[in-house]
Amino acid sequence: MAEKPMQEPEADEKPDQPSREVGRIEWIVGAAGALITIAVLATLIHEALTYKEGAPVLVSRVIGVTPTEGGFVVRFETENRGPSTAAEVVVSATLKDGERVVEQAEATLDYIARQSSRDAGIVLRRDPASGTLELAATSYRAP
Amino acid sequence: MTTVTQQRRREIERGFIVSLGRAAGGSIVFVLPVLMTMEMWTLGASMDRWRLALLLAAVVPLLVGLSHYIGFEETETVVDDIRDAFVAILVGFVTSTFILTLFGLIGPTRSLDEILGAIVIQTAPASFGAVIAQGQLGQSDEGDKRRNREADYFGDLLFLASGAVFLSFNIAPTEEVDLISASMTPYHTVALALLSIASMHVIVYGVEFSGQNALMRDGRGFWSVFLRYSLVGYAIALLVCAAMLWLLGRIDDLGPEAALRLIVVLGFPAAIGAAFARLIVGGQS
Incomplete structure (x- = not known):
């Protein structure tokens, strides 16, 4: 000064x-x-x-299924348990009846910070209870 | 204790609470464009923690300096300025936390990391606005008014830097800066740099100082202003941009030329902000 x-x-x-x-x-x-x-x-x-370097650990789980006029809305949460942030996380949902893939859907989450979670949803035409629903993150981008 | 001093003490406290409200208003005015920029929310979480800490640490001396020249409370000593700076930070912190919560951008599902990052990034411009509020919204006190008018060269440079920060802070994190700089040829870049300097000079010389500071009366002519304010001001604007882009991690992956181009692109609004600093930051005097 x-x-x-x-x-x-x-x-x-x-x-x-x-x-x-x-x-x-x-x-x-x-x-x-x-x-x-x-x-x-x-x-x-x-x-x-x-802080440690590391890959994002993306884990998805279903929160709830709501049958609507537009289909079965599957709400899910994707959690990033890893030390780094992931952007444009693509979560793909596969509804299987035994080994046969009945239906597939994809949702893109803009941004999941480290140690955070985001909610999203997919809409299926069939009741996910009729088979096994697999949710998994398939890709992401570094922010 | 007499009733007179008690009454006076109440007046002092009431006056401070009014100025707190003014500071909160000022911080909202200044932080809204930053608050409503998507990149700012995500940056807080992904930004390097050291740089985030550095951003907060760098804000403090800048606020102390600003508080010396303007500030939302009367300041007499350095201790006053330091206290003012921390009051401004608190106001900025509370304002940004409150609005981010209202927007649903921070909440229990987010990690502390993400929440803290978002708040700290917003606190920087918000606390800035809290200090500047006095210059814009309130009546400046006598001491500040005189100091503001008589601000020495260092004070002028501080104003220039503040104006540069003000106008470029909410542009720095956006992707548009990348796009613009990528679509420019080297000729464009040179032209933009020259235009930035020229417009700075026109504003500083024509609008700002001749009306207020009467530079010409002091015998400081066209070229003196050009050297002492326009060129130095542009250099400060570029430095501010470089520091900000580095803090936000925008030039980490770029080569030196691409980084410089980005700095020059951001330097355009920064230079304009610096040139108008006295109107934006320095209040009406």
């Missing part, structure tokens, strides 16, 4: 302007801000120090 405001002859001009005094709340808010900054920095640095 080039000049210190203390050096200015401010006091002579307006000797008792009340707002120049600092209230207790202001100190509290300022301290809270400093505390948050330090806490966030500490968390980020802790995360940086413990």
